[in-house]
Amino acid sequence: MEYVLLALVLIPVLVCPLFMLLPSQYPQLTRYVAALTGGVLFGLSLLVFVVYQFDGGAGLRYELQWDWLENVGFLGENGITFYLGVDGIGAPLVLLNGVVILAAVFVSWNITHRTKDFFVLLFLLVSGVYGVFVSQDLFFFFFWYEVAVLPMYLLIAVWGSSSHFGTFTRTKEYGAMKLTMMLVAGSVLIFIGIFALFVEAGAGTFDMTEIRRVGEEGGIDEDFQKWCFPLFMVGFGVLAGMWPLHTWSPDGHVAAPTGVSMLHAGVLMKLGAFGILRVGIMLLPEGADFWAPVLMTLGVTGALYGAVSALTQTDLKYMVGYSSVSHMGYVLMGLASMNEIGVNGAVLQMFAHGVMTALMFTNVGAVYDQAHIRDMTQFGGLAKQMPRHSAFFTIAGLSSLGLPGLAGFVAEFHIFVGVFKAGYWWAGGLGILAAAITATYILRMLARAYFGPANEKWADLKEMRIGEQFSAALLIAMILFMGLWPMPFIDRISQTVETIPGIN
Amino acid sequence: MGMEQAWLIPAIPAVAFVFLLFAGAYLPRRGDFVAILAIGAAFLLLFPVLIDLLDKAEGTDYTAGVKSWEWVQFGDFEINIGFYVDPITIVMLAVVTLVALLVQVYSVAYMHGEPRYGWYFTVMCLFAASMLTLVLADNLLLMYAAWEGVGFCSFLLIGFYWEKRSAAEAAKKAFITTRIGDVGFLIGIIMLWEKAGTFNIQEIIAFAEGGGYDSTYLTAAVLFLFMGAVGKSGQFPLHVWLPDAMEGPTPVSALIHAATMVVAGVYMVARMLPVFEVADAIALDLVMLAGLITVVISSLMGLAATDIKRVIAYSTLNSLGLMFIALGSGSVTAAMLYLFVHGFFKALLFLGAGSVIHATHKQEIDELGGLARKMPTTAITFGIGTLAMIGIIPLSGFWAKDEVLIFAEEEQNLIVYLIILASLVITGLYMARLFIRMFLFESRDPESYSHAHEGGPLITVPLMILGVLAVIGGFVVLDEVGEALGFAGGFGQFVLEAGHPHEYEFHADTAIISTVLAAGGAALGWFLWQGRAETATRVRETFAPIAALFANRFYIDELYQFLINRVVLTLSAIVSWFDRNVVNDTGVDGSAGLTYFTGFELKFLQTGKIPNYALAISAGIIVLALVMIATQV
DSSP states (O other): OHHHHHHHHHHHHHHHHHHHHSOTTOHHHHHHHHHHHHHHHHHHHHHHHHHHHHTOSSSOEEEEEEEEEOSSTTOOTTOEEEEEEEOTTHHHHHHHHHHHHHHHHHHGGGOOTTHHHHHHHHHHHHHHHHHHHHBOBHHHHHHHHHHHHTHHHHHHHHHOOOEEOSSOEEOHHHHHHHHHHHHHHHHHHHHHHHHHHHHHHOSSOOBHHHHHHHHHTTOSOHHHHHHHHHHHHHHHHHHTTOTTSOTHHHHHHHHSOHHHHHHIIIIIHHHHHHHIIIIIIHHOHHHHHHHHHHHHHHHHHHHHHHHHHHHTOOBHHHHHHHHHHHHHHHHHHHHHHOSHHHHHHHHHHHHHHHHHHHHHHHHHHHHHHHHSOOBGGGOOOTTTTOHHHHHHHHHHHHHHTTOTTSHHHHHHHHHHHHHHHTTOHHHHHHHHHHHHHHHHHHHHHIIIIISSSOOGGGTTOOOOOHHHHHHHHHHHHHHHHHHHOOHHHHHHHHHHHTTSTTOO | OOGGGGGHHHHHHHHHHHHHHHHGGGSGGGGHHHHHHHHHHHHHHHHHHHHHHHHHOBTTBOOOEEEEEEEEEETTEEEEEEEEEOHHHHHHHHHHHHHHHHHHHHHHHHTTTOTTHHHHHHHHHHHHHHHHHHHHBSBHHHHHHHHHHHHHHHHHHHGGGTTSHHHHHHHHHHHHHHHHHHHHHHHHHHHHHHHHSOOBHHHHHHHHHTTOSOHHHHHHHHHHHHHHHHHHTTOTTSTTHHHHGGGSOHHHHHIIIIISGGGHHHHHHHHHHHHHHHSOHHHHHHHHHHHHHHHHHHHHHHHHOOBHHHHHHHHHHHHHHHHHHHHHTTOHHHHHHHHHHHHHHHHHHHHHHHHHHHHHSOOBGGGOOOHHHHOHHHHHHHHHHHHHHHTOTTSHHHHHHHHHHHHHHHHSOHHHHHHHHHHHHHHHHHHHHHHHHHHSSOOSOHHHHHTOOOOOHHHHHHHHHHHHHHHHGGGGGSHHHHHHTTOTTHHHHHHOOSSOOOOOOOOHHHHHHHHHHHHHHHHHHHHHHSTTOHHHHHHHHHTHHHHHHHHTGGGHHHHHHHIIIIIIHHHHHHHHHIIIIIIIIIIIHHHHHHHHHHHHHHGGGOOOOHHHHHHHHHHHHHHHHHHHHHHHO
């Protein structure tokens, strides 16, 4: 099984040279290879997720540790190792990545400009995401983290679109540049934090399990934890869309092509939250405990602020973008609750938000590809021409507003309970209020664009492509899976969460 | 078969829903018979469950049946999918399954030829499954899930004619308004869980009665719970969605917005009433107050409404208000009895209205009239519904209202009692108006009148069955009837198996007062609206401002719309502006701009001229030398 993890990380990298060798006059061939790769990745991810349950024992499994650098200079035994392994938090997120990449390939079927390059960058990004989810060595964790972030720049700048919004314009170059700069700025903080932590632990290794062991033995000073945790909280927080460092996200969505938006909101933002959990909370529990009220405040602010901002957006992608900010706010609230229910909820929400936002962007893309606008006020009664598309969008929206039976409810409910249990009743109440506001903007959009009298101008729109329908069906299957039968997810997540120090 | 298998009651419609969703399009008649068979099976299953409950009863003490599965479990946190059967459940199940069955049969004729005929029955199955789950849920979280589920079905069905802008807006309004109440419901559930550590209703009740909650905390928690009921059951101030919900097909109004979903709030409070009673008295006072305000404003708004479905919708609000007054007075029996009979006579009124709309394609009160000659069955059954609604002895509505009045008289002060009595007159007035204007005298729209005719048996038979139930439904309250039906101790003791044994007493004075007032209201209605309704027109013109106030629903909808447009959306626009101009353009772009500016300024140092660099080097050396000297000295 450990080689499955290795395969997940390496297949997307190794497929890149293959893409380059394919003849560019047959873009269809490239797409088939991409679809095949996506299918393999999805299959292997599902395998990891399923098998994890049957291989007993809590914590890290399928470990694979190869030396890379040791006993040189400041590095001691096992200084830097290529160390893979998956735990109960990683397993669902690996599955999430597999689902989203497969869906994104089918949604990106209509990319005609430099098709090969597009898929090279897309899979490079995916490999970085897998790497982060399964790396147990801080050095490689950071390496994969950067690999996941940087292809985004080209994907948006080359294949994106610029938009004019009356009073202001957002070019794709602007979106790409801002996204990259902000994320890299976050990376700087993380980089500083990683080195500080390395020195403080004094074990001469970047092995996270080793650092955690040192920490549990009291080897990491409490004062150190208190000043180091914010580096990770803010550094990873940028990628998690933490208020007020979230503006790269909606603007990035507006500029990005559909498939890239799906990965961006579906998995990339999860890396930030995952980083806070994996590096921040797991390695610096006392620091996390100290800063939890701040993280809670930022989380609930983001949840409300994103929802309120989404209310008056007329551009579909801005609406979904701000809704992502809002939902990632819930993730941060769950993490900040620092109890098992809330942190479970946060991880559930990472998965739930990943699939439902990917579904939302699939749908936004389906209408934008044909109409070339995303202004919901210009539409009306689209359900007539595009009944399936409307149904899919409605399901995504309902999951987003927390309808029981769909993934969003399971996740949000755990978060709210956890937050109340941690004593932040005000944050819990505001979070539930934000869910009601979510209902308002989702239904407002549906009523405006999809229901009501048909707008004759769009009479010739067609149903979404069959590939997009497949992607949507896959994502909906995941939403229903988690919404109706959450125990497979919770089993895995809680096994690991209950072992995290500082989580009660 | 018994109580243990009660979970089958919601499971059958749920399976039918999934089946219809995927296979409905390929079935003959779009699978409408599947929906009817499913709800029919649910109705029939009620009997073994009821018999089992009665068998296991010892005297008037009913042991409840429970069946539960684990849904989520980790650490000491668990959520179950559990089903619980007790007498309150049975009453509600009877209403839901029976009315749903009749409405489904009626829908076959009423919805015939609609473009989304199959979709209608599919959603109706989902509704039945959710509603029955709500009724049977043994824990608050499952109840909440089903509660949202019925709200979602209501959203789909109000928006059934989504091509109409008004229907799309009404659906949205209904969902969002009830959702605002649900914010409180969810907070309340979590608050109750936090101290008790369980979502199970019976355990929470036991915990509360054992004094586990701090009194203030519990009061806050139950008031949050009550918010959910206010939203769902259309109580003031969240009543605005229910009249608009009449945009949906009429059978939907009959089933969801009269007989079943809207009474879910009453049901929930009835279930949780022991907890409300442990909390401070203010909790039940607020329940009563919400009901009272709703009764008053809905009566007055009903007086001025001109759409026949809206008039009936206001009468529903009125009835729901009375149920909450009963609950606020601490009487589950009265509330559940009202709920029980209300399901029949209100569904009857809506289906009767549907029959008229189906025949004439008109639903404005001023475009109807004289239809009794063309549609005698509808007229007679509608008349029975009207009399039951205003509470004329011995129809079902009378017994229920009588129970409410008895409790209100005992528990509340005189002013409350008088207000309720006054509302009876107004109810009689506007219900009489509705009947007179629809069925009597001359038609005001000869064209639609000329081709109006009675519907087929699929329409008239459900009307007749409901008509019979509306006549006899109230008799269950008589202890002798209850015992004859197998409930030891009659309905009063059946519903409240523990705590407050209640034997029915006939209060002749209350009965006389209420009947006289209701009949007086109806007689006044006759006086005002007979013939060409000249008297009524004159009265309306005399009190034009007041009539306008009623017709405009006290401007409450306008006020909310104003608040949404001017406050909420403005706030949102400000936040969006802030996000773009302050957070992004100043904070983010500003720091980028500062970097650029610094770089731009610094680049002038790079002149490319050797003398400049030499000068800088020399200056640097001198400064360093001076520093060195200064530190050495």
